[in-house]
Amino acid sequence: MPNDTQILNVQGLSVQIPVHGSMLRPVRDVNLEVGRGETVAVVGESGCGKSLTALAIMGLLPRQAMVQSDALRLNSESLAQASPKRWRQLRGDQIAMIFQDPMTALDPCYRIGNQMCEILQQHRKISRTDAMARSRDLLGKVGIPAPEERLKQYPHQLSGGLRQRVMIAMALLCEPELIIADEPTTALDVTIQAQILRLLRDIQQETNIGLLLITHDLGVVAGMADRIVVMYGGQVVEVGTCDQVLAQPLHPYTEGLVRSIPVPGETEQGETLGYIPGIVPRQVGELSACGFVDRCPYATDICHAKSIPMRDADNARLMRCILPTDGSARDPAVWVLPDETTAQGAATHGSTPCPKF
Amino acid sequence: MNNMTTSAQDGAPVSLSPGRIALRRAFRHGGFWIGGTIILAIILIAIFAPLLTPYDPSVQSLSKGFVPPVWAKDGSWLHPLGTDNLGRDYLARLLYGARISLGLALLTVIISGTIGTAMGITAGYWGGWPDMIINFFITVRLTLPVVLVALVVVALIGSSLWLLILVIGLLLWDRFAIVVRSATQQLAQREYITSARAIGSSTPRILFREILPNITGPLVVVASIEIAHAILLEAALSFLGLGVQPPDVSWGLMVAEAKAQLLFRPWMIAIPGAALVLLIFAINLVGDALRDVTTPEGKA
Numbered sequence: 001m002p003n004d005t006q007i008l009n010v011q012g013l014s015v016q017i018p019v020h021g022s023m024l025r026p027v028r029d030v031n032l033e034v035g036r037g038e039t040v041a042v043v044g045e046s047g048c049g050k051s052l053t054a055l056a057i058m059g060l061l062p063r064q065a066m067v068q069s070d071a072l073r074l075n076s077e078s079l080a081q082a083s084p085k086r087w088r089q090l091r092g093d094q095i096a097m098i099f100q101d102p103m104t105a106l107d108p109c110y111r112i113g114n115q116m117c118e119i120l121q122q123h124r125k126i127s128r129t130d131a132m133a134r135s136r137d138l139l140g141k142v143g144i145p146a147p148e149e150r151l152k153q154y155p156h157q158l159s160g161g162l163r164q165r166v167m168i169a170m171a172l173l174c175e176p177e178l179i180i181a182d183e184p185t186t187a188l189d190v191t192i193q194a195q196i197l198r199l200l201r202d203i204q205q206e207t208n209i210g211l212l213l214i215t216h217d218l219g220v221v222a223g224m225a226d227r228i229v230v231m232y233g234g235q236v237v238e239v240g241t242c243d244q245v246l247a248q249p250l251h252p253y254t255e256g257l258v259r260s261i262p263v264p265g266e267t268e269q270g271e272t273l274g275y276i277p278g279i280v281p282r283q284v285g286e287l288s289a290c291g292f293v294d295r296c297p298y299a300t301d302i303c304h305a306k307s308i309p310m311r312d313a314d315n316a317r318l319m320r321c322i323l324p325t326d327g328s329a330r331d332p333a334v335w336v337l338p339d340e341t342t343a344q345g346a347a348t349h350g351s352t353p354c355p356k357f
Numbered sequence: 358m359n360n361m362t363t364s365a366q367d368g369a370p371v372s373l374s375p376g377r378i379a380l381r382r383a384f385r386h387g388g389f390w391i392g393g394t395i396i397l398a399i400i401l402i403a404i405f406a407p408l409l410t411p412y413d414p415s416v417q418s419l420s421k422g423f424v425p426p427v428w429a430k431d432g433s434w435l436h437p438l439g440t441d442n443l444g445r446d447y448l449a450r451l452l453y454g455a456r457i458s459l460g461l462a463l464l465t466v467i468i469s470g471t472i473g474t475a476m477g478i479t480a481g482y483w484g485g486w487p488d489m490i491i492n493f494f495i496t497v498r499l500t501l502p503v504v505l506v507a508l509v510v511v512a513l514i515g516s517s518l519w520l521l522i523l524v525i526g527l528l529l530w531d532r533f534a535i536v537v538r539s540a541t542q543q544l545a546q547r548e549y550i551t552s553a554r555a556i557g558s559s560t561p562r563i564l565f566r567e568i569l570p571n572i573t574g575p576l577v578v579v580a581s582i583e584i585a586h587a588i589l590l591e592a593a594l595s596f597l598g599l600g601v602q603p604p605d606v607s608w609g610l611m612v613a614e615a616k617a618q619l620l621f622r623p624w625m626i627a628i629p630g631a632a633l634v635l636l637i638f639a640i641n642l643v644g645d646a647l648r649d650v651t652t653p654e655g656k657a
Contacts, residue, residue, distance in 0.1 A: 060554055063485075092556030099555075105548040109570040111374075118566075119556045154374070170556070 007210040008034040012070035025283045028234040034210040041213045041225035047280040049234040050214045059087045093123040096171035098181040102163035106155035113151030138169040161192035178210040230254045233291035234283045240317035250319040252296045259335040274335030297334035382650040392642030403455040414453040415604040418444035457607040465587040468526025473533020481541025498531045511599040540572045574651030581644030585637045
């Protein structure tokens with residue numbers, strides 16, 4: 001991707017949090033790029049560092065957290081050295097964020113119109129009347145009926161879907177270049193999810209902004225993303241285009257994720273879905289093995305011996321695994337364990353010592 | 358959906374501010390009505406005291422000492438509640454006494470509320486070492502017996518009304534600090550605070566525009582409790598002779614002065630005592646009602 005269309009460029013981002021004497025490392029050496037008009041999805045299960053990565057990019061982590069990066073650039077402006085004042089100017093203006101739970105992300109004390117105008121007036125020299133007019137236009141644009149009335153309402157009077165639409169409208173107010181959406185549909189029911197995702201996609205295509213979509217739902221990703229960044233245990237384990245990653249996952253973790261999605265029409269009734277045994281381990285200290293080794297069905301001695309570096313795979317993809325890239329070493333059966341082997345497998349996995357903290 | 362009325366044309370609900378909703382609920386609350394009426398009456402009495410009685414509460418008339426109240430033998434409507442040992446009209450003293458009791462309580466709570474809220478928000482929002490330091494101060498304050506400290510200060514520096522207000526104000530901030538701290542801690546975790554930071558709000562803006570409006574509920578409730586507390590404390594100190602000093606008059610002082618007559622003229626201690634009970638009762642009723650109508654999700 002040429003550099004001039006790149007909006008966000010993150011290289012070697014690490015987050016460390018001191019907890020009770022030990023050092024938690026929830027984000028390790030993450031590289032991310034988002035281009036203009038591009039949707040990049042960060043995928044992974046709970047606890048693998050997706051949200052912390054997003055908050056680190058926004059500069060919103062608590063002070064105890066130590067953020068390091070080789071490069072953190074927004075439109076070629078380095079954010080690593082930005083002053084708190086500059087951060088405040090950028091947030092809401094050039095980077096906007098959409099939060100997971102629209103129920104709690106709006107201040108219950110203020111009318112919708114007030115909250116929207118406030119953002120505009122913080123970042124632009126604009127009169128109250130004009131700010132209201134723009135807020136009303138945007139509410140209409142995100143598909144809210146009767147925007148004039150909504151402006152005068154309080155958050156508790158809106159449904160979850162409407163509130164998430166308001167959040168999207170608020171994110172769009174200052175025409176940002178990058179929107180970070182942290183699981184924007186997790187708190188909504190499924191029918192509303194689809195509407196919100198379509199809205200996000202339409203707006204993203206229309207305004208040509210960069211969208212960093214954080215989600216644990218591969219179904220969400222499939223319809224939205226241009227590229228997928230799979231995270232596990234604080235590391236990026238696989239990068240590729242949406243089609244590549246979903247059709248032919250390279251990293252065993254991605255493979256496990258893809259295998260565990262039921263596909264309407266293909267997954268037979270009574271068929272056992274694949275799953276990944278175990279949970280994400282807590283990230284403490286330096287890695288001395290592959291981060292996924294405890295849960296990987298293909299794990300070898302090499303995987304236990306050293307941490308695995310990122311390497312180039314075919315078609316400009318990246319993966320953090322030693323398996324061959326042609327898929328020859330794959331076996332779908334390893335993900336669907338019969339009951340006995342499940343029990344055995346659980347026992348073997350149980351005997352693997354969990355990291356002590 | 359009692360807080361929404363449907364407008365005729367499009368069915369979109371008309372919005373009321375959270376404050377208005379709480380007020381509406383308050384007006385449906387029996388306790389709020391009873392307590393509010395009593396407090397309002399006492400406030401009006403305090404303000405219009407000079408219009409309600411022809412007497413000056415501090416003018417003595419020794420020849421007319423110990424006139425009994427109107428319902429006792431030899432009582433007259435000239436002095437409906439009688440006079441005290443120095444011949445001062447008891448009704449006038451009661452009416453003017455409301456001024457000091459109420460005014461003192463209000464000023465005290467403004468002082469202690471400001472201190473406590475500032476401390477609580479600081480501790481709750483930043484956590485870490487500011488929280489530890491403020492918690493230390495709260496703990497220290499809680500170990501101090503209020504009456505004893507107030508007595509020592511007043512005894513050492515001397516008693517004046519302003520000193521009394523200052524001393525009580527500087528002592529009663531603990532509950533404000535504790536309640537505001539925990540309320541702020543809860544709020545600081547809310548996504549709309551993160552979201553305010555994500556749109557580029559500065560810290561003072563978050564504290565005053567996001568946190569403060571959202572803790573007014575608990576603040577008002579604590580304030581009502583502390584007003585009652587301050588009135589009682591003033592009465593206690595005055596009773597011990599270290600509070601309000603003559604010629605000023607407060608209800609606590611009246612109780613103190615009447616204690617010598619407890620067995621002979623019991624109404625002298627009963628009248629200001631009853632006034633105190635009534636006022637505290639009314640304040641507590643309103644405080645209870647406010648707690649009912651401003652529950653955490655009372656905005657919903």
